[in-house]
Amino acid sequence: MKVVFIGDIVGQVGRDTVKRLLPWLKDRYQPHIVIANGENAAGGRGINAAITRELFAAGVQGITMGNHTWDNREIFEFIDDEARMVRPANLPPGTPGRGYTIIKSGSRELAIVNLIGRTFLPPSDCPFRKADEIVDELRRKTKCILVDFHAEATSEKIAMGWHLDGRASVVLGTHTHVQTNDDRILPEGTAYVTDTGMTGPRDGVLGMERESVLRKFITGMPARFQVAETKWHLNGLFVDIDETTGKAVSVRTIRVDEDSWIPA
């Protein structure tokens, strides 16, 4: 099964980029399933119902989230009913929404799991123990499992890759908004990358206007960040999974920007 994952979609620039490039991505990678991280889709802060529909309409089939899940309060109205969206699974019992789900596409099935890290991030339940619990349960139902580990520290993300090697088909990181150049298949068959990078404005800071972020770093004064209006880039991951074993057979980062992209 071929899977395309699109990294953190930031604001309208990010959504427009997804819509513009999905035909090209489908042509080039022939994915059976397209998953995207949507935690910054609504103006950089969370997601809402209309944007969720917009992304599904564009061809995204499953959405993962992260620390910005609740930024847009509209999500509380629909997350419990949206079976194609996952928020971090290691939030406390009783948290709205779900932490894992199975995405169907034709006869194919891909389980997607969202976990959040604890290093340099607010407290949450242990992502490693939660990963054990969920992956063990999912493996009784399906072989193909994609884990989006939304975390800050490279050490925690790499550790999760090793932790799930041979048990998940893919462990990919999101949250830092910068793609890492360490895509590989681990010894037991799990495709891994520390961060898939973001999708949206290329010339800001993590997708936000660079002037205000820079001013904040230098002056320390409070600032409200807006999504930057610059050229776009799209970052993500392509993985090919052997459906009989659930192991990855190939993995490759996807990195395209407005200057480098040549429409077919």
Added chain:
Amino acid sequence: MKVVFIGDIVGQVGRDTVKRLLPWLKDRYQPHIVIANGENAAGGRGINAAITRELFAAGVQGITMGNHTWDNREIFEFIDDEARMVRPANLPPGTPGRGYTIIKSGSRELAIVNLIGRTFLPPSDCPFRKADEIVDELRRKTKCILVDFHAEATSEKIAMGWHLDGRASVVLGTHTHVQTNDDRILPEGTAYVTDTGMTGPRDGVLGMERESVLRKFITGMPARFQVAETKWHLNGLFVDIDETTGKAVSVRTIRVDEDSWIPA
């Protein structure tokens, strides 16, 4: 001027990798100057006199450091006298060593600057103001300036890239030990990458044994990490700088591992 930068060298595996690959790197990239980050060169923790000599003998011409600068106390004996080594410049006045220096290679000169970030790291002086101060001074002496910004957060590193765009020839990040796939030349001519990645054991966690790191994440119990003994990888950056302007004309990440490398 062609420059090769080698990312955080971890332990003996890292040093052996540097020695093994430098001839190949020189053949392939034809660098006029080779710089390396050495903060983890001595068993993952700091550097000492013998290892410093070993790296210079191998062909490294300048060494940058980071948050692990002082891990090996032997450094206090020689850092004040070693003009080819820089530690973060934004440490308090009176700190041993220097924060920037000029590396000479034949008739060529490359200024190297080391700065450390403050997000998710211990307090230090403002790296942005210190960068202004140093870069303005250096530009009166030389056009070619390489800044190693040793920092954790992608936002802070990207902000530094924009901050120095057009004033430094290269702003590259170190510290996360994972190479990022965002090498580019910014609009005003500064080559930029968020992290160059590390050099040393490939199958650990940031170069350390993965079993103990994973156990630490899961159990929270104290652990002493050792450098992993696995296959190696080398990560770094190649930059070509126009010496008449100090602007970068090309930049490319270097990523090689024991399985992919084919000796000439």
Added chain:
Amino acid sequence: MKVVFIGDIVGQVGRDTVKRLLPWLKDRYQPHIVIANGENAAGGRGINAAITRELFAAGVQGITMGNHTWDNREIFEFIDDEARMVRPANLPPGTPGRGYTIIKSGSRELAIVNLIGRTFLPPSDCPFRKADEIVDELRRKTKCILVDFHAEATSEKIAMGWHLDGRASVVLGTHTHVQTNDDRILPEGTAYVTDTGMTGPRDGVLGMERESVLRKFITGMPARFQVAETKWHLNGLFVDIDETTGKAVSVRTIRVDEDSWIPA
């Protein structure tokens, strides 16, 4: 010179408490000067012009701030002109307002200095070096110096007490909103307390509604905290300074609440 310092005033409950108790405080402690921390005076978040006037009218003669200085954006309109208000002095050059000032009361003068810590708080310039700089300058003008060190960690605050022992008349802490029971005079004559505590609602969490704070800790979900509406308490510090030497001769915490207070 007798000084009363009133700890972080939180919201209207806090302001009403100050107005209710100031006559009693003046009667009981006979202060020559009254200083208060006002960083939470406006609904828990910053301060504004009307509240500043309200506090001065009530008898407060100098106001210190903290990490919440800029929460209410109205402050930018008047802080540069308000010579009786100090914000942390170790913010970057160019920050609005001032970090120290001299408060006059009749023929008496008390210099007040505001500094902010760096442990568990956002980056700022070194408070210890900044303290040296300011205190050395102030001592050429006046002997009586009060330092409000707004910081989280007990270690950093105690270290500041020792750092300034014999050079400041008083080093008192604010920010944690809980009074500490360690008021003393250090060997060289500086009155010290790690935290003066807060003034405002007694039965919340740091002055905010306890239900929402508790829910936030348990669920991790975003929450907007409101000032609690409960009985009040007032916490602060009384110090008596020998004006010929600038040394403290006595220090005592002030702790009063709605149940324990018996109006004269």
Added chain:
Amino acid sequence: MKVVFIGDIVGQVGRDTVKRLLPWLKDRYQPHIVIANGENAAGGRGINAAITRELFAAGVQGITMGNHTWDNREIFEFIDDEARMVRPANLPPGTPGRGYTIIKSGSRELAIVNLIGRTFLPPSDCPFRKADEIVDELRRKTKCILVDFHAEATSEKIAMGWHLDGRASVVLGTHTHVQTNDDRILPEGTAYVTDTGMTGPRDGVLGMERESVLRKFITGMPARFQVAETKWHLNGLFVDIDETTGKAVSVRTIRVDEDSWIPA
């Protein structure tokens, strides 16, 4: 039931202080049970078998720990067998030792629980949910329950007080080593104080030599802290619990130092 709790005992100065003052504490407070926090008893870092015996021999009947539990590796040899010692209960399943226990003294029983906070501290399981679980279980066995919440942030500690109000007899904080002046009985009968303070050297920084701590803050250079050799102070809490209801009937901080103490 009258209980004396002795705050974090630091090094030999702390242990000697306990031994010197216990007869006086017993005379003055007539406690039925004496509990102490021992996480810094061995040179500031953890505890060992001999020191554990020493404290029990001196009259301490139960020992709580904290983030320094594992600093002295000798603890692994005896913690599983020592039923009178508790380490934070909200560490992962499989952690050596126990998180709560029942201390017997004559015909009386006091359950003691140790929890650790997550704000400004390493990740752990949710202390609030763990508190629910343990306190609910304990209440089926005994009415008198003392919770030592070892945490940094005042907000988290106060929130725990409210969380357990009416369910625990005492919620006291440790870890900051500075006693807070907010001892009270909450509306539903739980005695509460944010921090009991420490026991050991009075004129250091949290019990460690002040020169090296201050140098660390100013220079940022690595330092190894030693227990200070200064006059002593002892900080703790006295609580009287109604054994028929498990509610506290009185609470008072204990603060004594070498200069103020007058032996009987």
